């Protein structure tokens with residue numbers, strides 16, 4: 001009989017922040033794919049997750065885009081939900097009071113139209129009980145820059161990161177947009193602002209046309225591509241970012257099971273998020289926690305950290321802690 | 322009369338069901354029967370649906386589950402039957418599975434039709450495979466001693482539901498677009514004859530059919546008229562209210578049709 005102790009799945013996503021973001025495992029359902037946590041709480045044991053990211057909120061309520069909002073694509077899907085949400089004030093009243101009684105940390109995802117609005121929202125969330133960390137979605141248009149996406153410009157990404165950092169002491173995760181020309185440059189500019197972690201990727205802008213109707217299959221014309229189809233792009237970008245920053249990285253994009261997740265860890269991610277898979281396989285995040293444990297034990301690893309960045313010779317992320 | 326319909330409340334499980342039967346019906350559709358976990362049957366009501374994975378284990382394509390209404394259940398055998406018309410690769414993959422093979426199913430999803438205790442005359446208006454949830458509803462209503470008129474519209478005779486699928490007590494009347502059986506034309510044209518008789522109307526079918534039914538009802542309506550419950554069809558991803566891909570615009574704002582529906586009061590919906 002082996003007396004070997006089991007590998008530790010614990011990860012620290014905010015090593016320099018006194019408010020801490022230590023997860024008991026590195027598996028996190030992604031924003032927009034897990035509602036506000038409650039939707040899946042009668043389907044899976046939500047409390048076993050490392051954490052979860054809630055649906056993106058904005059300062060004002062939004063009705064979202066017209067239908068159809070989603071369409072299937074080869075090994076993926078396009079979505080243009082349009083950030084339908086009740087607005088930050090109604091959100092704060094409704095969900096964090098529930099999460100306060102949960103074991104699993106809730107990470108609040110949000111976006112805004114201006115740098116000031118990002119800061120304002122972070123300030124409002126700073127001391128709300130039940131909120132463990134913030135994930136800042138910068139894949140949205142800056143209305144003061146002609147609608148150019150914040151996340152595609154290093155200076156604008158840095159401005160948002162600095163403003164949010166100054167507005168809150170909560171652990172702050174900046175979620176990068178894969179549409180940026182030089183993702184490593186953006187990541188470096190963001191990390192310089194003292195944020196705690198970086199997550200990537202958000203969806204890639206895509207389109208699908210129905211030959212019968214001769215129109216886009218999505219009312220909004222374009223949508224965000226997600227699912228297994230985007231995984232190679234995501235792994236490449238995590239790999240590049242892990243060479244450019246020394247803060248923890250949360251990798252996502254098309255993760256369905258163990259082997260997908262291992263690619264991200266080996267590229268340099270300390271934790272992973274799972275989005276689209278939740279629709280096809282709600283049990284996948286829980287299954288992955290078990291599969292990671294079994295795999296790490298079989299490999300004789302002491303910790304998940306043993307494999308983080310092993311495929312990346314210039315890996316820096318998380319190495320300073 | 323305008324009862325407020327409930328939200329999804331049945332337990333939700335992801336399970337692997339073994340197919341016990343698969344046969345063709347309505348010309349180009351299939352009745353697929355498979356096992357379900359213990360303890361679910363007693364929660365299933367007419368109008369509920371399940372999301373079926375349209376590809377085998379380890380495959381990512383097609384990716385998203387396909388929603389299908391529950392056509393019937395056999396509580397003794399612990400099986401569920403779906404009526405499936407394949408439109409594309411996902412539906413085709415599901416109906417290609419044979420007895421002994423398995424399906425990955427997520428359910429029980431959605432809210433359900435609600436028959437008011439004092440309603441005794443129920444009118445069902447079905448278009449195509451919209452026949453499915455109304456078949457289960459008819460069975461339940463007849464068992465409770467209610468009178469049911471079941472109207473079904475299809476393109477041709479061979480796409481109609483065989484009368485033997487419905488309880489004997491149901492008055493089954495059909496319409497075909499080509500006139501090969503029953504009334505020649507649309508099923509909604511038949512509905513006008515029963516509007517004063519019906520205490521409640523239940524419908525499921527393509528959106529244009531339900532819009533046409535609404536026009537018929539609005540034209541003939543006097544007084545408050547019967548309450549009409551519709552089951553809407555939207556592209557879905559999660560089926561549990563998490564993605565907001567399936568919304569319906571209602572007078573009370575955007576509602577997720579997978580948890581606040583698929584059954585809505587006809588007049589609660591904003592018609593375009």
Ligand SMILES: Cc1cc2nc3c(=O)[nH]c(=O)nc-3n(C[C@H](O)[C@H](O)[C@H](O)COP(=O)(O)OP(=O)(O)OC[C@H]3O[C@@H](n4cnc5c(N)ncnc54)[C@H](O)[C@@H]3O)c2cc1C
Nearest residue numbers: 387388389390404405406408409410411412450453554555
């Ligand atoms: C709550 C709910 C209950 C449903 N119940 C049933 C049911 O009991 N039986 C049943 O057969 N279907 C039912 N549907 C519809 C069913 O979900 C779709 O037909 C199915 O998802 C299509 O998958 P597919 O792979 O066959 O076609 P896809 O590959 O998704 O589509 C192929 C092509 O067919 C078109 N198409 C897809 N579905 C339809 C449709 N329903 N009508 C017309 N064109 C379509 C698409 O736009 C596309 O161009 C229900 C839908 C909902 C939301």
Ligand SMILES: Cc1cc2nc3c(=O)[nH]c(=O)nc-3n(C[C@H](O)[C@H](O)[C@H](O)COP(=O)(O)O)c2cc1C
Nearest residue numbers: 030031032056079137201202226227253254275276
């Ligand atoms: C329906 C849907 C809604 C989404 N909503 C958000 C959102 O509100 N905020 C956000 O930052 N990302 C959102 N995303 C992006 C996901 O969180 C994730 O970054 C992306 O889907 C890639 O991961 P995946 O391939 O595992 O889904 C959404 C994705 C989908 C499919």
Ligand code: FES
Nearest residue numbers: 559560562565579
């Ligand atoms: S299908 Fe996801 S919210 Fe309805």
